[in-house]
Amino acid sequence: MRDVRVVLIGGTSHAGKSTAARAVADRLGFECRTTDRLARHPGRPWRTPVWEVPPHVAEHYRSLTVDELTDSVLGHYRRLWPRIEELVAAHAAVDGGRGGLVLEGSALWPAEVAALTAPNTAAVWLTADEEVISARMRAESGYDALADGERRLVDAFLARTLRYQALMLDRLAEPGLDRVEVDGRSPEEVADAVLAAVEEQGTVGRPAAGPR
Template sequence: MMRRLSGILIGGSSHVGKTTLARRLAEALGWNMVSTDSLARHPGRPWPSVRQPVAEYYARLSPETIYWFLRVHHENMWPGIRRIIEEELQAGRPFVFEGSALRPESIAPLVSEAIAGVFLHADNDFLQERMQSEAGYRQAGEADRRVMDSFIERSLRDNSEMRADAEKHGLRMVDVADAGAVTGLFDELVPGA
C-alpha cells in the first residue's frame, strides 16, 4: 500500500536533474513546486555566457574557498527553507521541494511517512560530460573554460560529498545516469502514472 505523502524533498548537486524531476512530479500530482534557486542567489553556473562578476568569483577564489562559500550559502538558506516546509505542511498544501541547498544532513530528519526524501546523483564522469555539453565547453575560449572548470570542479566535489552524506544518513539515492531508476522513482511517487 502506498503511503500518503504531503511532501517530496529532492536534493543533489548541480546538473543531476532535480528541477526536471520536481516539475514532472508537481505537474503529475497537482502539487506546488518550490525550488531553492528562487529563494536566494549564489554565483552559479557561468554559462550560457560568462558574466563578469561570476567570472571574477570563480577566477579569484581557490577551489576550497569556492566550495566553502557554497556550503555556507546552503547553511544560511536552511532556516528559511525549513520555515517554508513547515508552512506548507501546516496549510495542508502538498509540495515538491528541490534544490542543492536540500543537503542530506538537513533533510534526513524530516523524512517520514508523510515526507519522502530522495537524493539524486551520478558518477563524476557522467556529470562532467553533462555540464560541459550544456556549457558549450568545447566551443568556448580558454578563459571561459577556466571559469567553467572551476564551477565543474566545485559541483563534482559537492556531488561526491553529498552522496557520502546521503549514504551516511540513509537517504534514498537514485543514480540519474540510470533512466530506469529515475522512471521507477517517478512511478513509485505517482501511483497510476
C-alpha cells in the same frame, strides 16, 4: 508514506533535479519550486543568448580554489536553510491551507533534511556518474566553442559540482538516506524511482525497512 505533502529532491548541479521535480509534481498535482529562487549565490558561469556572466561571478570562479568554492556554496546553503524549513513546514501541515509541494535544489543538504520533524515529508537525492555530469555541463555551456578563459570558469564550476556530490554521498551513507542513481534512466524512469522511494519511506529520507 502515502499521505506525503512535501517531496524534497536534492543532488548536485546537472543531476537532473529540475526535470525530475517537474515530472513528480505533475504526477502528484503539487506545486514545483526550486531552492535556487530563494536567495542568490554565484551560479553557472557561462553565457546564454539572453544572459552575460557578471564580472563578480566570473571573479568568484576565477579567484577561488575548489575548496573555497565548496565552502562558499555550503555556507550559503546553511544560511538559506531556515527559509527552506519554513517553506516545508507550511506545506507539510495538513491544516495549513496550502497544497502539496515538490522542492528541488542543491541546498537540500542531507544533515539538515534528515533532522526535519515536519510530517508528511519525504526526501530523495539524485546522483550521477562524474562523466555524465561533465558531459551534461559541457554540452549546456557550449564548452567546445568557448575561449580559454571561459572554459576555466566552467572547469571551476564543474570541480565544485563534483566535490559537492562526493561530500553529499558521504553524508547520505551513514544515516541510510534514499538516493536514486540517474545514469541510464530516462526522466520518466527517474520520476518513477523517486516516487517508489517516497512510497516506502517511514521518516524523512529513510525507507521504513531500513537502508537499501
